[in-house]
Amino acid sequence: MKLRFLAPVLVFAVLVPLLIFGLSRNPAELPSPYIGKPAPVFTLPDLEDPSRTVSSDDYAGRYALVNVWATWCTGCREEHGFLLTLAERGEVPIYGLNWRDDGAAARRWLAELGDPYVATGFDPDGRVGIDWGVYGAPETFLIGPDGTVLHRHVSPLTEAVWQRDFVPLIAQEGR
Amino acid sequence: MTRVLVCLVALFPAAAFAIDGERLDDPELQARYERIITEVRCLQCLNQSIKDSDAFLASDLRREIRRLLTEGKSDEEIYDFVATRYGEFALYRPRFSGKTLLLWAGPLLLFVVGAFVAFRIVRGRMSLPIEDP
Numbered sequence: 001m002k003l004r005f006l007a008p009v010l011v012f013a014v015l016v017p018l019l020i021f022g023l024s025r026n027p028a029e030l031p032s033p034y035i036g037k038p039a040p041v042f043t044l045p046d047l048e049d050p051s052r053t054v055s056s057d058d059y060a061g062r063y064a065l066v067n068v069w070a071t072w073c074t075g076c077r078e079e080h081g082f083l084l085t086l087a088e089r090g091e092v093p094i095y096g097l098n099w100r101d102d103g104a105a106a107r108r109w110l111a112e113l114g115d116p117y118v119a120t121g122f123d124p125d126g127r128v129g130i131d132w133g134v135y136g137a138p139e140t141f142l143i144g145p146d147g148t149v150l151h152r153h154v155s156p157l158t159e160a161v162w163q164r165d166f167v168p169l170i171a172q173e174g175r
Numbered sequence: 176m177t178r179v180l181v182c183l184v185a186l187f188p189a190a191a192f193a194i195d196g197e198r199l200d201d202p203e204l205q206a207r208y209e210r211i212i213t214e215v216r217c218l219q220c221l222n223q224s225i226k227d228s229d230a231f232l233a234s235d236l237r238r239e240i241r242r243l244l245t246e247g248k249s250d251e252e253i254y255d256f257v258a259t260r261y262g263e264f265a266l267y268r269p270r271f272s273g274k275t276l277l278l279w280a281g282p283l284l285l286f287v288v289g290a291f292v293a294f295r296i297v298r299g300r301m302s303l304p305i306e307d308p
Contacts, residue, residue: 033262100235130260
């Protein structure tokens with residue numbers, strides 16, 4: 001008899017934390033299946049000089065950021081200032097992946113806003129984007145010295161996000 | 176009446192042109208292609224399959240799937256291709272694995288719990304004295 005009154009209370013007590021957990025998550029932010037796994041390799045023509053290539057070997061053995069961007073992406077414009085700051089601080093080299101974009105427009109963008117990238121790979125048909133599981137720009141991957149993906153951030157990068165999600169992962173193992 | 180007719184006529188082109196105009200030469204591959212693209216979620220729009228979506232990510236994925244099909248890959252290999260890049264979430268029917276165990280076993284689990292509760296209630300009532308009016 002006691003259970004009859006207690007049961008709804010128990011169900012309620014279990015359901016509420018579950019719903020709070022469910023509602024506090026952003027369903028548009030998908031976890032990358034690559035976290036903790038080797039990052040996909042790529043070789044792409046250099047955006048600035050198509051006779052050269054940019055490849056995942058360029059940052060082998062060190063921490064690196066791979067930043068997916070495009071000129072049609074407003075979030076990329078938003079984070080560009082921070083990327084420049086980050087590049088200036090020289091904490092981690094940033095490699096660009098220019099995704100599904102127009103080459104001339106992308107070069108103009110870098111000339112006008114400044115170029116935070118060590119090099120930018122040019123991926124106009126989005127093939128490398130698919131290999132990396134990219135579903136929306138901007139996306140930023142943190143790659144470890146052993147070539148594994150340590151973190152992926154979807155949406156513009158900011159100082160706060162950098163300090164919260166990236167720095168601890170880098171500091172953990174020492175640079 | 177004329178207006179209704181005009182509207183009806185205007186509707187026809189919409190039905191005639193699907194989002195995906197690309198076709199594979201082999202009808203058997205085309206049939207597999209059409210089935211596979213209804214099973215893959217468009218990550219840009221989330222609640223559409225890549226067959227129904229005209230987002231560029233969907234068209235990129237359709238292109239890759241066509242390429243894999245013409246390379247002779249099996250359906251399973253193609254679903255693998257999608258899942259390693261975008262996770263099981265990208266498949267409308269996630270494959271059975273440790274991660275999706277709760278998803279697949281959940282309904283059965285709920286059924287068993289429900290059956291147990293129902294059994295308890297029914298048994299409780301059976302032990303009640305039969306009322307004689």
